[in-house]
Amino acid sequence: MKSCIFTGDVTYKDPCRLRLCQSLLRNLYSGKWVELVRHHVSFDFFYGGIQFNFRQHRPLKITTMGGVLAASSPNPPPPVTSGAAPAPGLTVPPGFGMPPVSPVIPSTGADPGQQQEARTHLPNPGAFDECHRKCKEVFPIQMEGVRLTVNKGLSNHFQVNHTLMLSTMDDSSYRFGTTYVGSKQMGPAEFFPVMVGDMDNSGSLNAQIIHQISSRIRSKFAFQTQQQKFVNWQGDAEFRGEDFTATVTFGNPDVLVGSGIIVSHYLQSITPSLALGGELVYHRRPGEEGAVMSLVGKYTGSNYIATLTMGSAGAHASYYHKANDQLQVGVEYEASARMQDTSVSFGYLLDVPKANLQFKGSIDSNWVVGANLEKKLLPLPLSLVLCSFLNHRKNKFQCGFSVTIG
Amino acid sequence: MTGPESKKASSPGVMNWFRSAYRFSTDRNDFRRNLLVNLGLFVAGVWVARNLSDFDLMSPQPVA
Numbered sequence: 057m058k059s060c061i062f063t064g065d066v067t068y069k070d071p072c073r074l075r076l077c078q079s080l081l082r083n084l085y086s087g088k089w090v091e092l093v094r095h096h097v098s099f100d101f102f103y104g105g106i107q108f109n110f111r112q113h114r115p116l117k118i119t120t121m122g123g124v125l126a127a128s129s130p131n132p133p134p135p136v137t138s139g140a141a142p143a144p145g146l147t148v149p150p151g152f153g154m155p156p157v158s159p160v161i162p163s164t165g166a167d168p169g170q171q172q173e174a175r176t177h178l179p180n181p182g183a184f185d186e187c188h189r190k191c192k193e194v195f196p197i198q199m200e201g202v203r204l205t206v207n208k209g210l211s212n213h214f215q216v217n218h219t220l221m222l223s224t225m226d227d228s229s230y231r232f233g234t235t236y237v238g239s240k241q242m243g244p245a246e247f248f249p250v251m252v253g254d255m256d257n258s259g260s261l262n263a264q265i266i267h268q269i270s271s272r273i274r275s276k277f278a279f280q281t282q283q284q285k286f287v288n289w290q291g292d293a294e295f296r297g298e299d300f301t302a303t304v305t306f307g308n309p310d311v312l313v314g315s316g317i318i319v320s321h322y323l324q325s326i327t328p329s330l331a332l333g334g335e336l337v338y339h340r341r342p343g344e345e346g347a348v349m350s351l352v353g354k355y356t357g358s359n360y361i362a363t364l365t366m367g368s369a370g371a372h373a374s375y376y377h378k379a380n381d382q383l384q385v386g387v388e389y390e391a392s393a394r395m396q397d398t399s400v401s402f403g404y405l406l407d408v409p410k411a412n413l414q415f416k417g418s419i420d421s422n423w424v425v426g427a428n429l430e431k432k433l434l435p436l437p438l439s440l441v442l443c444s445f446l447n448h449r450k451n452k453f454q455c456g457f458s459v460t461i462g
Numbered sequence: 463m464t465g466p467e468s469k470k471a472s473s474p475g476v477m478n479w480f481r482s483a484y485r486f487s488t489d490r491n492d493f494r495r496n497l498l499v500n501l502g503l504f505v506a507g508v509w510v511a512r513n514l515s516d517f518d519l520m521s522p523q524p525v526a
Contacts, residue, residue: 379515
């Protein structure tokens with residue numbers, strides 16, 4: 057029986073207008089895709105599949121790498137950055153978190169101590185799971201069938217949503233979801249605790265609780281059930297230091313059986329642009345235990361991010377480039393030594409806010425071509441998503457259609 | 463007379479090398495080959511992203 061580990065981070069923005077995007081999860085037990093749902097609350101959910109099969113927009117792929125699995129929020133809210141404002145003349149797009157770069161200190165009239173302090177100040181590098189996120193957000197999400205989502209905000213703290221999914225490949229289903237946002241404010245638009253849950257017509261539950269314990273420590277608990285049986289349960293704690301981030305995740309701990317998974321992440325800023333880190337996954341069950349380690353490096357430029365993750369299971373490289381306000385490009389390279397497979401993907405994102413339109417396209421080395429078109433039908437509270445994927449090698453075509461109300 | 467003979471001796475070697483290189487580059491089941499080809503595609507994709515993506519979609523259209 058396979059199990060999944062989810063590592064994620066939630067940034068909640070703007071409690072007055074809620075727009076939640078819940079990332080696409082793959083239920084390994086039933087083989088169904090759990091929904092990409094549009095709610096009323098703005099969220100970014102980032103799930104990392106650790107050592108298991110977890111590809112958000114490429115279900116054909118299997119990777120055993122420590123996971124970075126970006127949520128597909130078509131318009132992700134900008135994360136609250138702890139650093140300084142971007143440098144003059146530099147356009148920072150929404151959702152593009154720039155590490156603050158130390159300003160050039162003039163050579164005359166400046167205190168040497170202040171100069172030294174300015175040079176040595178390093179920004180927080182962000183979460184480990186966010187290293188590949190910017191690139192992954194450029195790629196379209198594979199969707200199949202028809203989906204209708206209705207969001208209803210009952211108050212500034214609570215909202216519900218109904219999702220109806222009609223599919224030709226899988227069973228059709230209905231999901232009911234709720235979101236609660238607390239009143240403990242930790243940032244300009246960050247409120248905690250956050251509780252998100254949804255249940256489908258068969259009784260399977262997905263739930264998450266995120267709480268900011270202190271200004272530097274954030275905790276998260278996630279549960280997943282298959283009807284009445286708990287299949288995934290995990291808790292993690294993230295500590296954000298001045299120039300580093302450390303996270304520990306406990307997955308499916310079972311004291312009676314003596315099994316469980318521990319995932320630890322560490323990411324350290326070396327320079328204002330360069331961050332290095334590592335991940336250690338330790339798994340144990342009766343008669344078996346093992347550990348997998350991988351290293352990550354992230355370099356952030358003026359308008360690009362290059363990230364490389366390498367481990368015993370393989371390598372994952374991504375390059376994100378923001379050409380201008382309308383166009384973002386992403387290139388991804390994955391190599392799995394265990395599966396003896398490599399792939400390259402090229403994707404782009406066209407954002408035309410004047411037309412309330414966003415288009416994503418991708419092509420990869422397996423001859424899979426995909427596209428997503430999202431259009432907000434203002435002034436109506438409607439959002440339309442069209443998606444199609446074509447696998448030329450296997451002669452398979454998949455298309456999806458989604459309407460979100462509210 | 464050794465010149466043409468040496469050329470003939472080296473050309474089968476060169477031909478063999480070309481043949482093996484062609485077989486390597488077209489063997490889709492070879493992991494190393496796939497790794498190198500995809501790595502080259504990744505580098506090409508990064509080059510395209512950095513150099514060929516700076517067109518402005520919102521610029522006014524030229525008047526004919």
